[in-house]
Amino acid sequence: MPENMPGRINPEHITIVLNQPRYPENIGSGARAMRNMGFYNLIVVDPENFDLEKVEKLSTHAARDVVEKIQIFDNLQKALSPFNYVVGTTARLGGQRQVNSPSVMAEKLIPISKENNIAIVFGREDRGLSNEDIRLCHGLVNIPTADFSSLNLAQAVMVICYELFNAGTKKKHDFNPRLASCYELNGMYKDLKDVLIKISYINPENPDYWMNYIRKFFTRMNLRAREVGIIRGLIRQVNWYGQKMYKDGLDHKKNQEADL
Template sequence: MSHKICLDNIAIVLNQPRFSENIGAAARAMRNMGIRELVVVHPYKLDMERVTRMATHAASDVVADIRFADTLQEALAPFGFVAATTARLGGQRVVHTPPVMAQKLIPVSHENRVALVFGREDRGLSNEDLRLCHALVNIPTDEFSSLNLAQAVMVMCYELYTATLSEKRPFSPRLASRYELDGMYDQLKDVLIRISYVNPENPDYWMNHIRNFFTRLRLRAREVSIIRGLIRQVNWYAEKRYQDGLAEGKAATKQPKEDGTPQP
């Protein structure tokens, strides 16, 4: 089964909207987010001219296909799953946030027609209305909980739309293999002993700290290669300085004595 929501099976249901402009704005929000089925229940003083003006030409197809119903029960008859928006919390209600609801609707939407119901602007959905629904969703707000109807429709349509987007697989680079890590640790321990950074009598005590540090970083193969290159350079430089010191010592022993004879 697809891990995306099926927008073709999603409908927005406006129950007793009081303002024709809100119907048009809701249609526009739906069209923006790829949802095309709009059901309007017993609107108050419907003015299709104001609906069309607010919807704009872009959502004219949504407006043209509006299905009108006299009651919410009649409107919801064709749907297998119904989610209702509500601003009221508490009691025994199990209320989901919009993102959670969108995720819950992904499997449901593939085999069922789904309705998302919005109540009238001034008082929302009644308890009787809510009994017709399978689940509740609440749009979290700050101190002022009342949203404009069209704004609420846009928020929910956005969440449903983003649930249709292909889930991006997180980038997973090739991590360093155990063989690569062990080689790096052996090389690092050797050079740290040689430069007297760790106690040669008990090098693993300090190496355990270093291993824990690198383990938290989850080193990639390329990063291990860079670290090993740095270790080689430190080792080369230390060896070079050692050889330079030997050469300088030999040169000093060959300096002539004050009487002009060379040192033995």
């Protein structure tokens, strides 16, 4: 792309993820909305009713290529494992949630999309994404509305895809390297939680409460795969040293008892 052209989202690196959709018609309408905006990658997670005939009817022939490539998974964590950056959609604001508008989110994704696979996750029609689902996300986006805040799933997909399609800026973006995948990050968080419990840094009865803060800390850094590998190496070394000191303490105690 010439330098004097505005930066744009790389559509090949964008995947729309519908988590536990209830109605096949919404899947079809969502696929059609994606196709209108030039996006083709669609994942459906644990659908309540995946009636292909109804999906195809609402997607129309224009989005047949999107429907034919739909990937279906049984749980969200597995579906998101290969992605380097995940954005969750939410209607709830406040609390500890740092939420962007669709336009701001789209601008932020321009440089990331050059070298990274990005998932945009939509929750169930009746209750959206759970707190557990949101923990898998690097960022959150909210579609502002007037007094009536309930959007149809396909409408929400259209709004987000429109902003992604329309996003662009005249300034040259900095190089953005490949980020660690969700699979790599989840492995790091598991190792970190285990060792922090062992050294009594976090409460073993409620470790996820403290891990949420740690996740947010690392999420702000946009860790690369190599950096995750370094952190996991440090965690393994801390774990090894703790076990060694414990064993050395037992051996020292046995030697003392033997000398008595």
